Every structure is written in structure tokens, then in C-alpha cells.
Amino acid sequence: MxxxxxxxxxxxxxxxxxxxxxxxxxxxxxxxxxxxxxxxxxxxxxxxxxxxxxxxxxxxxxxxxxxxxxxxxxxxxxxxxxxxxxxxxxxxxxxxxxxxxxxxxxxxxxxxxxxxxxxxxxxxxxxxxxxxxxxxxxxxxxxxxxxxxxxxxxxxxxxxxxxxxxxxxxxxxxxxxxxxxxxxxxxxxxxxFLIRIESSVRFSEGGHGSFAILPVLIYLAGYFLFGAGYIAYMTFMIAYVRDGGGGAMAQAAFWGLIGLSAFVTPWAWRGVLALDRGGLATAIILGTNAAGAALPMLGHSPAWLAISAVVFGVAFFAVVGSTTAFVRFNYPPQVWPTAIAAMTISFGVGQTLGPIVVGAITDALGSLSYALNVSAALLALGAVAALCQRKVAGRANGE
CATH class of the missing domain: 1.20.1250.20 (MFS general substrate transporter like domains)
Structure with a gap:
């Protein structure tokens, strides 16, 4: 573009x-x-x-x-x-x-x-x-x-x-x-339909520059695991709250806390997103996301569920921003569209497989708690994968 x-x-x-x-x-x-x-x-x-x-x-x-x-x-x-x-x-x-x-x-x-x-x-x-x-x-x-x-x-x-x-x-x-x-x-x-939508920005027809998958394969794997892990939590968590006896008020409060978390995300992660150290920023945010997904394992109490919603939500909305920052730090502008497309594909495949695989595990084992265990484990593995990513040599800052 x-x-x-x-x-x-x-x-x-x-x-x-x-x-x-x-x-x-x-x-x-x-x-x-x-x-x-x-x-x-x-x-x-x-x-x-x-x-x-x-x-x-x-x-x-x-x-x-x-x-x-x-x-x-x-x-x-x-x-x-x-x-x-x-x-x-x-x-x-x-x-x-x-x-x-x-x-x-x-x-x-x-x-x-x-x-x-x-x-x-x-x-x-x-x-x-x-x-x-x-x-x-x-x-x-x-x-x-x-x-x-x-x-x-x-x-x-x-x-x-x-x-x-x-x-x-x-x-x-x-x-x-x-x-x-x-x-x-x-x-x-x-x-x-009530505003004027226009832009002189155009998507280029040709290639966007050199992008090699191998140097960022571990990072793409981490983003894949995020896609699979977050969607499992977001698909089945309300059912978990309800199965634990949570009524309409508990469900609304839980979901509302996740939504409200979006509004504090830009401030909560400003310093972390500025870290130009390979996949470190993504690893920190994904680790926090995993912790939020794991908290319901400690019990059905409203306090634990509320903390889970806030911790998960604050990190959940920041992961995409961290991958965008990673691309900006490690590639020149002409490569950004191709790199972001690769991220989108990796995330999209994980997001596609996550719900049906976790659903099948739940059917086989008979409890939604297993779905949350798998969700948290996938997010934690994603954090470990991102932590292993180093800066892309020779490509940062347009080199």
C-alpha cells in the first residue's frame, strides 16, 4: 500500500x-x-x-x-x-x-x-x-x-x-x-452512511519487497498459537461461567469487563510496545494473556472470573498491536504489507482450527475446564515461541 x-x-x-x-x-x-x-x-x-x-x-x-x-x-x-x-x-x-x-x-x-x-x-x-x-x-x-x-x-x-x-x-x-x-x-x-469515506491511498499492484518466512518462523508459530488459544477462551468462557452457576448479571459483568479492557490497552502497554528486542514485547503480552486464561482454573468465584476477564482482555487487545510493532521494527516500509499478510495467515489458520479442536477435546473429556486448560496452554506456548524470536538481521530500519 x-x-x-x-x-x-x-x-x-x-x-x-x-x-x-x-x-x-x-x-x-x-x-x-x-x-x-x-x-x-x-x-x-x-x-x-x-x-x-x-x-x-x-x-x-x-x-x-x-x-x-x-x-x-x-x-x-x-x-x-x-x-x-x-x-x-x-x-x-x-x-x-x-x-x-x-x-x-x-x-x-x-x-x-x-x-x-x-x-x-x-x-x-x-x-x-x-x-x-x-x-x-x-x-x-x-x-x-x-x-x-x-x-x-x-x-x-x-x-x-x-x-x-x-x-x-x-x-x-x-x-x-x-x-x-x-x-x-x-x-x-x-x-x-452519513460520513464521506474517501482516500487517495492505493494498494500497489506488484510485489512489496523481500520477505523470508524462515527468519521469523518461530514468531509466526507463536502468533498461530495465539489465534488458536484466544478464540477457544472467547468461544467457551461464557458457557463456563454459566455452568458454574453464573446468571445473567455474572455473564454480563464478565463479558463487559473484557470489552472495557480494550479502552485501557493503549496506555497499559505503551512502554512494552516500544521494546525493539525481537519478539520480547509479544512474549510479555501473550504471557499475560495466558495467565488471564488460566485464572478460572483456580475456581468459579466472581473475583477470580473478574480478574481473569480483565487480565485476559487487557492483553488480548494488545497482541495485534505488538505484531504490527514487530513488523515496523524489523522491516522497511515496502515489506510491511507482505509481512503483515504472513502474520494474518498464521493467526487466521490458528483461529480457524482452535474452536473445533478444543470443542472436540471437550466432547471427549466431558468438561469445559479442559477447554480452558488447552486455551491457556496454547497461549503460554505462543509466549515461549515469541520469546525465542530475535531481531531480523539486516532488515531493521530499512537496511
């Missing part, structure tokens, strides 16, 4: 980026993650195994991976505005489909479309947000962090809606929750 010679001027950059973040709110915060809130009722009502329940997030991850890999071509073909708005509208339609049917195939296709739409909105919206942030260099990091708060807003808002809706309407009301989330998503999509 090549930036224009002179960064364009934006009158209200913070407002523009916050509105663009609504694409991530709908596609990821609601489209991907709110499924965990509805999963226990869907599984019981529709008679799913944990493997089937995990598959619904696996197929969503497949859609996201494919969408992310095709995003640059989509932006070239239809433009920034159509990619962001079209992807978000596709998510809204898919959410409505989830409310209309209990058919496994139809729901799988809806989850697939949710992944595709979320990728289009997130990748295009994030790239455009980065361009807008660059127009204010002195505030660029803060402005860009506003976009990445989008998923947190979706997690927080869905956590305030889904548990209480299920409590009010009772068992089998999962489809009503999907309607409520669809209406919320419609409201959040409208502002995207």
Missing part, C-alpha cells in the same frame, strides 16, 4: 475514526464474539455437541481469513467506501439470518458471511483509519487506538444485551437475542 505524497487533511480525525470503528464493532465485537453469549442456549436447544458449537466459530474464522487475504483486491475493485459499508451491511444481513433459522447449514453459511464481511470492514476501515491518523503525526498513536477500540465496544454492548434477553425470555430464546443484536448493528451501521 503506497501513501500519497502528502497526507490529506481531515477536519475531525477522531470523529471519523470512531465512526469507522463501528465497522469493527459490528463485524468483530458483535458478529464474531457475541456468539459466545448465545452459544449455551443454542447448544442446548438445537442439540449441538461442543464440536458443532466450535465449528460455528471455525467457519467464521475461515470467512475472516479469506476476506482478509482478498481485502486489497476488493478495495481496488469497489473502492474504500463500498468495501467498508458493504462488508458491514453483509454482517448485518448475516446476523438477521442467525435469527431466522436453526438449520445448521444455514447458520454455518451465515457465520461464514459474517467472517467475510468483518474482514472487509476491518481491513479497509483500519487502513483508512491509519491514513487519517497520519494526518496528525503528533496524535497518530492515540487516534489509531480509537479504531481498535471498536471490537471492545461490540463486546461491551452485546454483553449488556444478550444475557438479560435470555434471562427474560427463557430457554430457547437465542433467536430473539440475534434479533436484538441485529437491530443494534443496524443502528451502528447508519453512521457509516
Amino acid at each position: 503506497h501513501a500519497p505524497d502528502r497526507a490529506p487533511s481531515y477536519a475531525h480525525p477522531a470523529r471519523l475514526i470512531l465512526i469507522l470503528s463501528l465497522a469493527a464493532t459490528v463485524g468483530l465485537g458483535i458478529g464474531r464474539f457475541a456468539y459466545a453469549l448465545v452459544l449455551p442456549d443454542m447448544r442446548e436447544t438445537l442439540g449441538w455437541s461442543y464440536s458443532a458449537a466450535g465449528f460455528m466459530n471455525t467457519i467464521n474464522a475461515v470467512g475472516y481469513l479469506v476476506g482478509a487475504l482478498l481485502a486489497s483486491r476488493l478495495i481496488q475493485r469497489v473502492g474504500w467506501a463500498a468495501a467498508i459499508r458493504g462488508g458491514t451491511v453483509a454482517c448485518v444481513v448475516a446476523l438477521a439470518t442467525c435469527a431466522l433459522t436453526g438449520n445448521f447449514v444455514a447458520l454455518s453459511l451465515a457465520r461464514l458471511v459474517l467472517g467475510l464481511g468483518a474482514a472487509a470492514g476491518f481491513v479497509a476501515g483500519g487502513a483508512l483509519a491509519a491514513t487519517i491518523a497520519q494526518s496528525r503525526p503528533e496524535r497518530a498513536n492515540f487516534l489509531l487506538s480509537l479504531f481498535y477500540a471498536g471490537p471492545g465496544i461490540g463486546i461491551l454492548s452485546s454483553g449488556l444485551i444478550a444475557p438479560f434477553t435470555l434471562q427474560y425470555f427463557g430457554s430457547g430464546s437465542w433467536w430473539i437475542v440475534w434479533w436484538a443484536l441485529t437491530l443494534l448493528s443496524v443502528a451502528m451501521t447508519i453512521p457509516l
Whole structure:
């Protein structure tokens, strides 16, 4: 992706980026993650195994991976505005489909479309947000962090809606929750049509420079393990809270704490993200993520669950930022798109395999606690892998 010679001027950059973040709110915060809130009722009502329940997030991850890999071509073909708005509208339609049917195939296709739409909105919206942030260099990091708060807003808002809706309407009301989330998503999509979305940034047609996988293979393995580990926690944790006797208030509080954590992430990790020492920053954040995922093993008490949500959430939202920082520290700008694409593929494959594999383990062993054990172990292994990554010799700072 090549930036224009002179960064364009934006009158209200913070407002523009916050509105663009609504694409991530709908596609990821609601489209991907709110499924965990509805999963226990869907599984019981529709008679799913944990493997089937995990598959619904696996197929969503497949859609996201494919969408992310095709995003640059989509932006070239239809433009920034159509990619962001079209992807978000596709998510809204898919959410409505989830409310209309209990058919496994139809729901799988809806989850697939949710992944595709979320990728289009997130990748295009994030790239455009980065361009807008660059127009204010002195505030660029803060402005860009506003976009990445989008998923947190979706997690927080869905956590305030889904548990209480299920409590009010009772068992089998999962489809009503999907309607409520669809209406919320419609409201959040409208502002995207009320702003002018444009950019002179273009994705280049040719290669982006030299990128070799071997020097960063261990780092890619760590990011793969993060993808597999985090999604297992985010898929099954609400079911764990509910199985432990947590009612609507406990579920809403737990999910809300994860969402709120997104807003403190930029400040919590500012110093760590500045570490230019190979994979050290990612290792520290992933280790914290693993600790958060492991805490529920110590008990079902509200205190432990609350601490788990906060620790996991604060680290969870920072991992992507740490990989971006790693790429910026170790490669010249012309290689960034290729390097980030490699990271996306590694993460996407892990995110695709994680839910269905952990679901199968849970089915075989008969307890959700095993799912959390596996999740924490995968994240811890990812931290160890990242710690083994050294700086990429001869490539840092454009060398």
C-alpha cells in the first residue's frame, strides 16, 4: 500500500475514526464474539455437541481469513467506501439470518458471511483509519487506538444485551437475542452512511519487497498459537461461567469487563510496545494473556472470573498491536504489507482450527475446564515461541 505524497487533511480525525470503528464493532465485537453469549442456549436447544458449537466459530474464522487475504483486491475493485459499508451491511444481513433459522447449514453459511464481511470492514476501515491518523503525526498513536477500540465496544454492548434477553425470555430464546443484536448493528451501521469515506491511498499492484518466512518462523508459530488459544477462551468462557452457576448479571459483568479492557490497552502497554528486542514485547503480552486464561482454573468465584476477564482482555487487545510493532521494527516500509499478510495467515489458520479442536477435546473429556486448560496452554506456548524470536538481521530500519 503506497501513501500519497502528502497526507490529506481531515477536519475531525477522531470523529471519523470512531465512526469507522463501528465497522469493527459490528463485524468483530458483535458478529464474531457475541456468539459466545448465545452459544449455551443454542447448544442446548438445537442439540449441538461442543464440536458443532466450535465449528460455528471455525467457519467464521475461515470467512475472516479469506476476506482478509482478498481485502486489497476488493478495495481496488469497489473502492474504500463500498468495501467498508458493504462488508458491514453483509454482517448485518448475516446476523438477521442467525435469527431466522436453526438449520445448521444455514447458520454455518451465515457465520461464514459474517467472517467475510468483518474482514472487509476491518481491513479497509483500519487502513483508512491509519491514513487519517497520519494526518496528525503528533496524535497518530492515540487516534489509531480509537479504531481498535471498536471490537471492545461490540463486546461491551452485546454483553449488556444478550444475557438479560435470555434471562427474560427463557430457554430457547437465542433467536430473539440475534434479533436484538441485529437491530443494534443496524443502528451502528447508519453512521457509516452519513460520513464521506474517501482516500487517495492505493494498494500497489506488484510485489512489496523481500520477505523470508524462515527468519521469523518461530514468531509466526507463536502468533498461530495465539489465534488458536484466544478464540477457544472467547468461544467457551461464557458457557463456563454459566455452568458454574453464573446468571445473567455474572455473564454480563464478565463479558463487559473484557470489552472495557480494550479502552485501557493503549496506555497499559505503551512502554512494552516500544521494546525493539525481537519478539520480547509479544512474549510479555501473550504471557499475560495466558495467565488471564488460566485464572478460572483456580475456581468459579466472581473475583477470580473478574480478574481473569480483565487480565485476559487487557492483553488480548494488545497482541495485534505488538505484531504490527514487530513488523515496523524489523522491516522497511515496502515489506510491511507482505509481512503483515504472513502474520494474518498464521493467526487466521490458528483461529480457524482452535474452536473445533478444543470443542472436540471437550466432547471427549466431558468438561469445559479442559477447554480452558488447552486455551491457556496454547497461549503460554505462543509466549515461549515469541520469546525465542530475535531481531531480523539486516532488515531493521530499512537496511
